[in-house]
Amino acid sequence: MAISLAAITGFYYLMRREGFHAPHHDLPHGWPSLEAVLWDAIAIEYVPFIVLLFSLFTISGGINLRGDLPAHPLTNTAFLACGAVLASFIGTTGAAMLLIRPLLQVNSERRHTVHTVLFFIFLVANIGGSLLPIGDPPLFLGYLQGVPFLWTLNLWKPWLFCVVILLAVYYVWDTLAYRHETARDIYVDETRREPLKILGGINVLFLAGVVLAVALLDPSKPIPGTSWKPFPYMRELVQLALAGLSWRFTSRAVREANKFNFHAIAEVAALFLGIFITMQAPVEILRLQGHELGLTQPWQFFWATGALSSVLDNAPTYVVFFSTACSLDQGTSLLKVSLGQIDESLLVAISCGAVFMGANTYIGNGPNFMVKSIAEQSGVKMPSFFGYMLISGLVLIPLFALVTLLFFAPR
Structure with a gap:
């Protein structure tokens, strides 16, 4: 479906009477416009995006965290807190895939575990990835659009507020749930203990290499401390090399323990190829006419971006409202x-809306469905699509209302 929509978009640009309106110049209609659209969509945006996801997916798939701790509320809360921090450094997908199975193993003796998986989606698969461009796809697309690598650290206040509130709510919820566990289940949980250990630890170095490659090898800027600019796609080649080293030096047993395969990333690659081409048309329209939408305040961008991120993937939604905000040229x-x-205040609102509200539904962010699938394979009875929306709405919408009042309300 995604590829079909991309083909329709390409045909539209080939046949329309006017040319493609690039950011700084216009192109003739026909083949020149189509070539420019495909170059922007694939060479400039899609290739760096999918290479980063592939590298993080491959390398994090070579790390296996195993063990079985007592599933106390404090233990689970600590798991979620660690995941919320880790997500910014290895991506929400990497952190979710690394931690969801150990968390389920820790809670395997308990019967009331659904809420733990839900808060895992909220914190690790979404909100946690706010602090660096590699944390969540929307922020990496912003980086490709020229947002400085460390600029996303400006999101630390709303990130910290949401993480602390959600951890506190989860701790209370899990404490109440723990009291409803049977004495037998608690006894089994307390007696089955296995210290946590990490297999495939060399991949931590490869992950650090990916972070450094993304931060330092920007072809538009010289490497810090030098006057030399990396050649085009050097950043991507380094990431692929690190993924190759991970594949070469990680034991096959570790990847088998993670049930690792490339099916998920292949689906993501096909889906986003279609998305990146298809979104060129709305991005072009919003770049030219976004100022006519009436969106001018941070709170408006926060909720508009968040609402669409809830029902669409948050990455293209981010780009759409990023283009809209650029058309305003105010602040x-x-x-x-x-x-x-x-305007930086609008960019903060757009970034938070895309990353935070990707947690509102199963389809808001890629890792959400993956976590749901893994949990169900482990015997957790997850809510339906609308059941999840009901719970996330009750937990997250009041939280996002507080975020609006504290960080995005008109002064």
């Missing part, structure tokens, strides 16, 4: 990006 603190300038 006291403007950040230079590839499309021109963007």
Whole structure:
């Protein structure tokens, strides 16, 4: 379906009477416009994006965390807290795939575990990945659009607020749930203990290498401390090399323990190829006419971006509203990006809306469905699509209302 929509978009640009309106110039209609659209969509945006996801997916798939601790509320809360921090450094997908199976193993003796998986989705698969561009796909797309690598650290206040509140709510919820466990289940949980240990630890070095490659090898800027600019796609080649080293030096038994295969990343690659091409048309329209939507305030961008991120994937949604904000060219603190300038307060709101509200539904962010599938394979009876929305709405919407009042309300 995604590829079919991409083909329709390509045909539209080939046949329409006017040319493609690039950020800084217009192109003739026909083949020149189609070539420019495909170049922007695939060479400039899609290739760096999918190489990063592939590298993080491959390397994190070579790390196996195993063990069985007592499933106390404090233990589970610590798991979620660690995952929320880790997600910014190895990506929400990497952190989710690394931690969900050990967390389920720790809670295998308990009967009330659904809420633990739900908060795992909220914290690790979504909100946790807010602090670095490699944390969540929308932020990496912003980085490709010219947002500085460390700029996302500006999100630390809303990130910390959401993480602390959700951990506190989870701890209370899990404490109440723990009291409803049977004495036999608690006894089994207390007596079955296995210290946590990490297999495939060399991959931590490869993950660090990916972070450094993304941060330092920007072809538009010289490497810090030098006047030399990396050649095009050097960043991607380094990431692929690190993924190759991970594959070569990780024991096959570790990947088998993780049930690792490339099916999930292959599906993501096909889906996002279609998305990146298809979204060129709405991005072009919003770049030219976004100022006519009436969105001018941070709180409006937070909720508009978040609402669409809940029902669409949050990565293309981010790009759409990023383009809209660039078309406004207003504000006291403007950040230079590839499309021109963007008000930093709007960029904070767009970033938080895309990353945070990807947790509202199973389809808001890629890892959500993966976590759901793994949990169900482990015997956890997960809520239906709308059942999940009901629970996430009751937990997250009041939280996001507080975020709006504290960080995005008009002053």
